Amino acid sequence: MSLKETYKTKSGFVYELLRERIVAGEWPQGTVIVVASVARELGVSAIPVREAMKQLQAEGLVELEPHRGARVTVFDPKKIVEVMSIRGALEGYAARVALPFIDDAALADLRRKVDDMGTFTVAGDTARLVAANKEFHRKLYSMGPFPMLNDMIFKLWDGGAFSSIVFALRPDRIRTVYEEHLAILAAIERRDAEELERLVRAHKSGFAEALCEISARKRLETL
Amino acid sequence: MSLKETYKTKSGFVYELLRERIVAGEWPQGTVIVVASVARELGVSAIPVREAMKQLQAEGLVELEPHRGARVTVFDPKKIVEVMSIRGALEGYAARVALPFIDDAALADLRRKVDDMGTFTVAGDTARLVAANKEFHRKLYSMGPFPMLNDMIFKLWDGGAFSSIVFALRPDRIRTVYEEHLAILAAIERRDAEELERLVRAHKSGFAEALCEISARKRLETL
DNA sequence: GGTATAATATGCATCATATATTATGTTTTT
DNA sequence: AAAAACATAATATATGATGCATATTATACC
Numbered sequence: 001m002s003l004k005e006t007y008k009t010k011s012g013f014v015y016e017l018l019r020e021r022i023v024a025g026e027w028p029q030g031t032v033i034v035v036a037s038v039a040r041e042l043g044v045s046a047i048p049v050r051e052a053m054k055q056l057q058a059e060g061l062v063e064l065e066p067h068r069g070a071r072v073t074v075f076d077p078k079k080i081v082e083v084m085s086i087r088g089a090l091e092g093y094a095a096r097v098a099l100p101f102i103d104d105a106a107l108a109d110l111r112r113k114v115d116d117m118g119t120f121t122v123a124g125d126t127a128r129l130v131a132a133n134k135e136f137h138r139k140l141y142s143m144g145p146f147p148m149l150n151d152m153i154f155k156l157w158d159g160g161a162f163s164s165i166v167f168a169l170r171p172d173r174i175r176t177v178y179e180e181h182l183a184i185l186a187a188i189e190r191r192d193a194e195e196l197e198r199l200v201r202a203h204k205s206g207f208a209e210a211l212c213e214i215s216a217r218k219r220l221e222t223l
Numbered sequence: 224m225s226l227k228e229t230y231k232t233k234s235g236f237v238y239e240l241l242r243e244r245i246v247a248g249e250w251p252q253g254t255v256i257v258v259a260s261v262a263r264e265l266g267v268s269a270i271p272v273r274e275a276m277k278q279l280q281a282e283g284l285v286e287l288e289p290h291r292g293a294r295v296t297v298f299d300p301k302k303i304v305e306v307m308s309i310r311g312a313l314e315g316y317a318a319r320v321a322l323p324f325i326d327d328a329a330l331a332d333l334r335r336k337v338d339d340m341g342t343f344t345v346a347g348d349t350a351r352l353v354a355a356n357k358e359f360h361r362k363l364y365s366m367g368p369f370p371m372l373n374d375m376i377f378k379l380w381d382g383g384a385f386s387s388i389v390f391a392l393r394p395d396r397i398r399t400v401y402e403e404h405l406a407i408l409a410a411i412e413r414r415d416a417e418e419l420e421r422l423v424r425a426h427k428s429g430f431a432e433a434l435c436e437i438s439a440r441k442r443l444e445t446l
Numbered sequence: 447g448g449t450a451t452a453a454t455a456t457g458c459a460t461c462a463t464a465t466a467t468t469a470t471g472t473t474t475t476t
Numbered sequence: 477a478a479a480a481a482c483a484t485a486a487t488a489t490a491t492g493a494t495g496c497a498t499a500t501t502a503t504a505c506c
Contacts, residue, residue, distance in 0.1 A: 231465095257454095257455070257456095258455075258456070259454095259455070259456090269456090269457095273456090273457085289456085289457090290455085290456055290457075291455090291456080292455070292456070293456095
């Protein structure tokens with residue numbers, strides 16, 4: 001990860017690093033970010049850090065209050081439903097437009113990933129299940145003709161990694177998710193674009209509902 | 224527009240200003256932006272300008288190449304279709320989820336805006352027609368429960384203002400657009416969410432197709 | 447035509463300033 | 477006199493200006 005060799009600018013280097021920390025949950029929601037501290041830690045001046053922050057803000061990962069400072073964006077239940085609903089619309093459409101480009105090889109790949117999910121489901125390995133889930137969707141959408149659409153989807157996806165907490169607190173969802181993916185795969189095989197879009201959208205809605213139910217029980221403060 | 228009174232930071236001031244210039248077409252696609260020049264012109268240092276650029280980059284309005292500089296993003300036909308398709312998905316969904324919140328007052332407002340569009344259509348006043356069109360959609364979506372969704376839509380909307388050029392080069396579209404809005408309004412009155420989403424999405428697709436047809440004839444270099 | 451050099455613009459660090467928050471002391475009110 | 481409200485000073489931090497280093501591009505020279 002040496003700066004000089006991998007990145008062209010320090011600004012870009014800091015951006016990637018901070019992004020990784022936030023997405024990985026190393027810096028949880030609400031963490032205040034002090035520019036000077038980060039700069040000192042990384043051995044750069046404040047300038048590149050501030051520029052990175054501006055990008056992260058535009059991406060929605062941090063919130064920037066003039067003259068007050070920055071903190072990692074806090075997701076309240078309302079915002080979670082919002083993001084999940086938008087993802088439902090985007091991902092449903094992405095699946096629909098990708099469908100005509102799914103050839104036999106891609107279909108086999110998707111089927112294998114669902115098989116993996118089945119394995120991890122019975123094994124109770126939620127970490128790998130979450131990863132396989134993301135891989136499935138990434139593969140599916142990546143076959144489509146709109147790379148910008150994929151970027152938007154996975155920016156939102158990285159914006160809040162709620163999968164783990166849902167599976168932890170609602171283990172019943174694990175099987176549900178697996179079954180939903182079976183249905184999605186079946187729709188792909190049937191080349192049923194309408195149904196595919198509906199299923200993917202419902203898939204996200206289910207997630208949003210589970211998250212709401214959880215946050216009603218618990219205030220999500222540990223996320 | 225005095226800086227001190229309206230804006231809290233110079234960075235924010237520069238951001239708004241540059242954004243306005245790009246969106247309004249004052250700086251057309253491909254315009255190279257020299258940080259030092261902008262700074263000199265606005266009477267600020269390079270720092271706020273650079274930070275504004277980073278935000279505009281994250282928003283997709285400018286493209287930033289390390290050590291090379293910045294230019295206003297160029298939209299090729301492929302990218303136009305992409306943006307319009309994504310907008311179709313987002314706006315269709317936005318209309319659908321807004322529908323339950325459309326009360327009589329909002330409906331009357333929407334109907335009046337479509338009437339305006341009718342007036343401007345027969346008058347051939349495309350400038351006002353474009354404005355009324357945007358107002359119609361803004362009003363419609365703003366009734367919905369997802370402000371973040373609206374932000375995404377109108378960020379994309381501002382990203383490329385193609386309406387004028389379409390009407391200029393394909394005058395037949397003027398009447399089509401008006402009729403499509405009549406159909407959309409009818410679907411709202413019938414409270415038909417499914418059909419509403421379909422119509423809004425088709426509305427954008429029609430636009431994308433017209434743009435493609437235009438760019439096939441003309442290389443869009445004057446946009 | 448390839449290489450060296452000059453010109454231009456970006457990228458970054460240091461230093462200075464403005465702003466918000468916290469702490470402290472003072473005044474006012476009950 | 478005690479408590480609350482207000483004003484003021486102190487600190488921390490974000491924001492911004494200046495100056496320099498570095499990368500890229502163009503030009504000239506061999």
